[in-house]
Amino acid sequence: MARRVQHRTDPLVKRIIPEDPKWRATLAAVAVAVVVALVVVVVSLTTDPATVPAATRSATSTPRVTPTAMATDTPTPTPTPTPTGPVDAIDAPTSTTVAAATGADVPVSATAGGAVTSTLPNPQASGAPLVFRVVEQQSGWVRVQLAKRPNGSTGWVPTSAVKLTSDPYAIVVSVTDNTLDLYKDGSVLHSYPVATGTGGTPTPTGRFALTELLAPTNDGYGPYAYGTTAFSDVLNSFGGGPGQIGLHGTNDSSSIGSGASHGCVRMHNADITALAKLLPLGTPFQVR
Amino acid sequence: MLRSRIAAAAVGATVLGITAALVPTVSNAADPAVATATPVVQWADSADDFTAVPVSESDVPLSDGWNFLVGYNGEDPATTSITDVATFDSNGIAAKPDQFVPLLHALPSAVSPDDVPALVSTASANVGTGSQVGLTVGDAATPSITDGTVFATNGFTGDTTTWDGSESTTDLVTDLKADDKVVTGYFVTLGSIQLQQQQQQQQRSIPNAPQGLFANPTAATSRVAAVAAAVTPVAGGAASIAVGDTTTYFTPQPTAAATVGAASYTVTQATTSGVQVTGSGFAPNEVISFGLSLDGNGGELEGLTLVADADGNVSGTIVLPASFVPGPGTYSLAVVGNSSGQSLFTPLVITADPAPVATPISGRATFTG
Numbered sequence: 001m002a003r004r005v006q007h008r009t010d011p012l013v014k015r016i017i018p019e020d021p022k023w024r025a026t027l028a029a030v031a032v033a034v035v036v037a038l039v040v041v042v043v044s045l046t047t048d049p050a051t052v053p054a055a056t057r058s059a060t061s062t063p064r065v066t067p068t069a070m071a072t073d074t075p076t077p078t079p080t081p082t083p084t085g086p087v088d089a090i091d092a093p094t095s096t097t098v099a100a101a102t103g104a105d106v107p108v109s110a111t112a113g114g115a116v117t118s119t120l121p122n123p124q125a126s127g128a129p130l131v132f133r134v135v136e137q138q139s140g141w142v143r144v145q146l147a148k149r150p151n152g153s154t155g156w157v158p159t160s161a162v163k164l165t166s167d168p169y170a171i172v173v174s175v176t177d178n179t180l181d182l183y184k185d186g187s188v189l190h191s192y193p194v195a196t197g198t199g200g201t202p203t204p205t206g207r208f209a210l211t212e213l214l215a216p217t218n219d220g221y222g223p224y225a226y227g228t229t230a231f232s233d234v235l236n237s238f239g240g241g242p243g244q245i246g247l248h249g250t251n252d253s254s255s256i257g258s259g260a261s262h263g264c265v266r267m268h269n270a271d272i273t274a275l276a277k278l279l280p281l282g283t284p285f286q287v288r
Numbered sequence: 289m290l291r292s293r294i295a296a297a298a299v300g301a302t303v304l305g306i307t308a309a310l311v312p313t314v315s316n317a318a319d320p321a322v323a324t325a326t327p328v329v330q331w332a333d334s335a336d337d338f339t340a341v342p343v344s345e346s347d348v349p350l351s352d353g354w355n356f357l358v359g360y361n362g363e364d365p366a367t368t369s370i371t372d373v374a375t376f377d378s379n380g381i382a383a384k385p386d387q388f389v390p391l392l393h394a395l396p397s398a399v400s401p402d403d404v405p406a407l408v409s410t411a412s413a414n415v416g417t418g419s420q421v422g423l424t425v426g427d428a429a430t431p432s433i434t435d436g437t438v439f440a441t442n443g444f445t446g447d448t449t450t451w452d453g454s455e456s457t458t459d460l461v462t463d464l465k466a467d468d469k470v471v472t473g474y475f476v477t478l479g480s481i482q483l484q485q486q487q488q489q490q491q492r493s494i495p496n497a498p499q500g501l502f503a504n505p506t507a508a509t510s511r512v513a514a515v516a517a518a519v520t521p522v523a524g525g526a527a528s529i530a531v532g533d534t535t536t537y538f539t540p541q542p543t544a545a546a547t548v549g550a551a552s553y554t555v556t557q558a559t560t561s562g563v564q565v566t567g568s569g570f571a572p573n574e575v576i577s578f579g580l581s582l583d584g585n586g587g588e589l590e591g592l593t594l595v596a597d598a599d600g601n602v603s604g605t606i607v608l609p610a611s612f613v614p615g616p617g618t619y620s621l622a623v624v625g626n627s628s629g630q631s632l633f634t635p636l637v638i639t640a641d642p643a644p645v646a647t648p649i650s651g652r653a654t655f656t657g
Contacts, residue, residue: 097616098643127649139583164615166554166640201656213646216653225653226646232656241654248655263656280643 091207091286092170094186097134098282099142099162106130106162108155112141117155126212126227131281132157133209133229134164147211147229147244151204170284171210171247171275173265175203178257180247180265182275190274195255195266196287197232203245203263204233208285210247213276222249222269224276228285232263247285248272324595325574328534329627331541332381338370341392348434350394350424350473354536357390374478380538382416382525383479392424394473395532398431401464404471405457411444411474413529416521419478421529422451425464426472434472444531474531479524535571535627542569542600544630546623552637555613562607563636565621570596571628579622580612580636586619587612596625616640 101122108118122130132144135154142162146153170183173194180192197203212227225248235243249269250256256268265287267275332338332354339351343359358368373387383389399407404423413421422439426432438460441450451460464470519539521527528537549564557563570576574596578589589612594604613619616639624631 095639097640100643126651128646131646159615164640165643166616167643197656210646213648214653215648215650217650218652220657221653221655224648225655227655235656238656239654240652241656244655246653246655246657248653248657261657276648277645279646281646282643 087176088205088207088286088288090172090288091284092172092181092183092186093284094168096167096170096282096284097137097142098165098167098280099132099134099144099157099159100165100281101130101161102163103161106157108146108157110155112138112143112156114156124212126214128212128214128227129281131211132162133282133284145207145209145229147227149231149242151206151208151230151233153229165280167280167283169279171279171286173203173285173287175205175259175287178259180267180271182278192267192271193257195250195258195260197261197263198259201232201234201262202259203261203265203287204230205287206230208245208287210279210281210283210285212281213279216248220251221246222251222267222272224249224272226275226279226285230285230287235262238262245287247275323573325571325627326530326533326535327627329537329571329574329625330534331537331539331628333376333538333540335369335371338391340365340368340370348392348424349432350392350434352394355392355394357392376538376540378539379519380414380416380521380525380527381478382522388477388479390475390477391526392434392473392475393529393531393534393536394424394434395471398426398428398470398472399532400428400470401461404461404464405447407471407532408444408449408457409446411446411449411529411531413444413476414519414521414527415443415476415529416525416527417523419476419521419524419526421476422474423471423531424473424475425469428468428470431470431472436469437475474529476526476529478526537571544569544623544625544628544632546602546621546632546634548621548634548636552639554639554641555616556641558608558613558636558638559610560607562605563621564605565594565602565623567596567602567623568600570600570602570625570630572596572598572600574600574625574627576602577624577626578606579624580608580619581622582614582617582619593626613638 101120103122105122106120107116108120109115110117120130124130132142132146134142134144136143140159141156142159142164143154143156146155168185169189170186172181172183173179173196174181175196178194178196180194181188182190182192208228208230210226210228214221214225214227215223216225225246228245228247230245232238232243232245237243243263246264248264248266249272250266252260252266253268255261256266260266337354339353339355340358341348341350341355342365343357348355348357356370356373358365358373363372370381370389372384373389374381374383381391415421420439421443422437424434425436425438426434438451441453443449447457449457451457455463519527521538526538528535528539530536544567546565546567549566553563565578567576576594576596578592580586580589589606589609592606592608594602594606596602617637619636619638620633621636622631622633
């Protein structure tokens, strides 16, 4: 579903994309051209290519405008939207099988035993080891969650290419309550306040997994930042990345407890530090 | 029920399925101070395990397994069961009152005189007062026919065994050679020797009464060396006898059972510190082997063995080869008594190792923030 980006710190965006719904329909025909123009303007004003905002198209080809922002930028908080439709049941298994690549790469197939459709390098581009959350097993094969669009993508990898381990932890984020519940062995171990996405850049809901743990060298993410298999539904790129949803600290602790991010889940730095000492890669990461 | 090494091998092959090349893994091996069980252990604990042989036959073709001579009191061999003349209980087999029951067992192949000392040196028996043990003999030309006996005067006592009074084993070898005889099997008699002698007197009127078999037993009645089982047979009874590669227990065959020590083991635990196994119901001192399978794939864990104690109990740790534990799952652990052929399966739940805590990588984050 097309959504209008709300980034009130950027007056240009607000001027071009009026909030009045009647204007959206009127301007839809010219939206693509406007977006292109916006890209040109923003690029010309940005010195760090890594922070260049991307004007992208959503999966439904509806024009989207994404903010120019570092992780430290805080979108104007908006009332947390009430999720429509049924809320997914809590995905916090007592134990999750995790598959860590054992070689230089891992072949991925669409079906167990099927032709290889892609090969993923190990370690990942960030240098983190390639680790998957396993969601299904067959003899000699495991189906794993993949960090790719569309959200929920999975693929089959041979067990000969991975080492299977067991993870007792799970994370469940509530976008309604702006909380993160840490589960161990199926029970809540601790609950943390978090910031989730704004109404315009919502944190996508679904069942995901942690894919990497960074000690960021750039500002805004706090001491640690987890990558996840989740991707923004509205930002196809951000800060030089693909719009991947992260779980990280922040230098804007006042935003914690509200819908204030571009889609990532922010935590107090002490809290993300606590998680970084506990969680394996592959840990379930649910947003509901 | 009779068991044999052949049966054990067959069971093992069926149980273990695919055999894979394995690297022997450390296990608690047998205490070298304790002799392990003979290669074959069997139980003769019911009527089905005994074949009646008419006493009127002077030359006895021994059937496989245990035979008993019948007809001393005019019984019909065709309809007589061992339970008509003997009883079974936890102490073994014993003759009923006023019965004399010779039990005979053939060797897999006749033993020449020169090989008799080796045969005797390892023979043992656990019999009650009044019961006797010894060897059966036959002509070297027709070794399938047993036509004589030689009594171990004081039971099987290894190299000091004496025969038919005071003959040494060396003397016995000389006599066997002189008569062109070979050893065809072994025996144990149940009931009092006095009763047998009385019966022998009565049989003088019976045509074809055996002259060689039990015709002139000695009167020695000392209890012979015990086999491992801690059973005290009653007077005139027998608990066990071991000759050659076979041990027979006349006590009730136990039911083998085994369990693993924990509800689950991680892959690393199973392949490094090992899996605790506790079992019972195996043959005394027999070697216990193992197999492991998952989803029909697996095989014998070669080189992984434990040894049962004198009561047939087994306890120890087996370290599984990593090649047999590719990942988590509910495995089937096969436990096989090498001598008795008793085997069973017990589930072995192996879980994945704990996933390691992520190690942070220093780098630029590009998440949505």
